[in-house]
Amino acid sequence: MIISATVMADKDGSYLSKSKQVDENIWIGPQPAKNDFNEFAAEEVTVVINTRTQAEMEQLGFNETDELKKFDIGYGLVEVGKGHDYSPSKLEAFNELMTAHAGKKMVLHCRSGHRASQLYAARLRKYQHKTEKEAKQDIPSVESELPYALKVLMGQKP
Numbered sequence: 001m002i003i004s005a006t007v008m009a010d011k012d013g014s015y016l017s018k019s020k021q022v023d024e025n026i027w028i029g030p031q032p033a034k035n036d037f038n039e040f041a042a043e044e045v046t047v048v049i050n051t052r053t054q055a056e057m058e059q060l061g062f063n064e065t066d067e068l069k070k071f072d073i074g075y076g077l078v079e080v081g082k083g084h085d086y087s088p089s090k091l092e093a094f095n096e097l098m099t100a101h102a103g104k105k106m107v108l109h110c111r112s113g114h115r116a117s118q119l120y121a122a123r124l125r126k127y128q129h130k131t132e133k134e135a136k137q138d139i140p141s142v143e144s145e146l147p148y149a150l151k152v153l154m155g156q157k158p
Helices: 036-042 064-070 088-100 114-127 132-136 146-153
Strands: 020-023 026-029 047-050 074-077 106-109
Touching: 020 114, 026 114, 036 064, 047 064, 047 088, 064 074, 088 114, 088 146, 106 114, 114 132, 114 146, 132 146
Parallel strands: 026 106, 047 074, 047 106
Antiparallel strands: 020 026
C-alpha cells in the first residue's frame, strides 16, 4: 500500500456536507482538520473512528485524540496501512467499534476516506449480510481497490 500526502478536509466548508453520508448517522471522509471538530460537536457526533496508522497520525501537527477529548467526542482506532495490513481481525475490531456506537452519530475516516469505506463495505457484507453490489453502493472508495480489500477483510483469497 502506498501512503501519499495527507488529504485534509476543506477548512472553509462543512466537513459533514462534503463527506459521504452512508447511513442516517454515519459519514465517511478524509482526515478531518483540527477545526472540523467544532462542527462535529455542534452536530452531536459522538465518536470518530480512524483507520489510519499511528505513524500517519504523528505527522499531522495535532493530536486528534486530545482534540476530540476537548469536545467529549469518543475515538476509535483500527490501524490499516503500512505494517498494518487488511485482515479479518481488523474487520472484527471495526465491527466491534461500530456496534458499540450503533445509532449514534459517527465519522469514519482515513487519509482520503478509502480505507474507511472499504472497512465499512466489508462490515455490510459480513455482519449485515448485504450483497457485494449493495455494500459497494454509495461508498466513497476507489473501485479498483475495493474487491481486493473486501476479500482480504473477509478472509478470502484475493
